[in-house]
Amino acid sequence: MRQRVLGLEAVLADGSVYSDLRGLLKNTTGYDLKQLFVGAEGTLGIVTRAVLRLEPLQRPGATALLGLPDVDAAITIAARLRREHAERLFACEILWHDYLQCTAAPMGDSAPSLAPCPLYLLVELAEDRHLDAGEALTALLEGCFEDGLVEDALLAANETQRLAIWRLREDSDAAIHAGVDSLSFDVSLPVPALAGYVERIRRRLDDLVKGMQVFLFGHFLDGNLHVMLAADVPLLPLHQAVEEILYGELGECAGVISAEHGIGLEKKEALGRYADPLKLALMAQIKELLDPSGLFNPGKVIP
Structure with missing residues (x-):
């Protein structure tokens, strides 16, 4: 979202109004002050107006669920998607096996059926009047199968199957209710570090x-x-551990403790422990x- 904010207006604590609504793509006239307010969670001022960079609304054209052997395969496939379909790449979501099993259980027989794999990629290409998205995704999958990157795959044949894949x-609520107690976290780290991080945690x-x-x-x-995380014992006493x-x-691995969900109160103490002191x-x-x-x-x- 940060890169889409081209300008904003904010009321400051002394009543003055900072306003830069020009929406310029290039502006090197000093500090980029608008970025101070983006992600500050309202602690520096009240944002009253903003200029956002919008994109044309895209419609999904082809959706597939891929069963993969490891994260390295996912990295290779993602690189091909970016190289061949950067403008049409609508989604590229990763799901580990335990999570997919958990979310599939409540769906019963309506759950998409795929061979058990260590992890999965949910890939979606947008509609394109110059290219058949289904044919393009099929061609990419064929190459991935030939190279041993994909163990199984399901290409949605209709909207019902697409919604079932999504x-x-x-359906992350299924994971929340998988045990007596649960905890959730939202972290960010370099993609090449994912496999090692997951193994260690x-x-x-x-x-x-x-x-x-x-x-x-x-x-x-x-x-x-x-x-x-879900367990059959209370997890709140173990939150800090x-x-x-x-x-x-x-x-x-050069990661951070919050990717999307912000700091607020819940992560404030953790920010004090794990963020750079400067x-x-x-x-x-x-x-x-x-x-x-x-x-x-x-x-x-x-903090």
């Missing part, structure tokens, strides 16, 4: 609570990984400069 990705989480269920899925091209595993391992100091100085009385969204974000 339900496997979207799985091992350490199992050492922490035997039999803990670890459900993993996310936006593959963004390196955004959703981690949902779980954070030490998930967030501590991020430090080994970054935190600069954030505090900016907050003090723009909102010295702490009027805006008090107690949030800044």
Whole structure:
């Protein structure tokens, strides 16, 4: 979203109004102040207007669920998708086996049927008047099968099948209710580091609570990984121990503790433990400069 914000207007704590609504794609006249307010969760000012860069609404043209042997295969397939269909690539979501099993269970016989694989990619190409999306995706899949990158695949034949495939990705509530208690996290890390990170956290989480269920899925091209945990014991008392595993391992691979969901109150203490100290100091100085009385969204974000 950050790259789509071309300008904004914000009311500051002293009543003054910062306004830059020109919407220029190129502007190197000093600091890019609008980006201070993007992701600040209302702690620096009240955004009243914004200029956003929009894209034409695309409609899905072809959807497939691919069963893969490993993350390396997913990386190779994603690279081909970007190279051959960058403008048409509508979605590229990754789902690990345990998560797909969990979300498929409530669907019963209506769940898309695929051979068991370590992980899956949900791929969708947009409609294109110059190209048949279904034929294009089929051709790409054939090459992936020939190269041993795909173990099984299902290409949606109609809208009902497409929605069923997407339900496997979207029905995360099934993971929340898979045990007596659950926790969820939203992290970001470089895509090449995903496999090692997942292996390490799985091992350490199992050492922490035997039999803990670890459900993993996310936006593959963004390196955004959703981690949902379920167990038959209360997990809230173990929240900090779980954070030490998930967030501590991020430090080994240049990851961060929040990709989409922000900091707010819940992650404020963790931000203080795992973020760069200089970054935190600069954030505090900016907050003090723009909102010295702490009027805006008090107690949030800044540790």
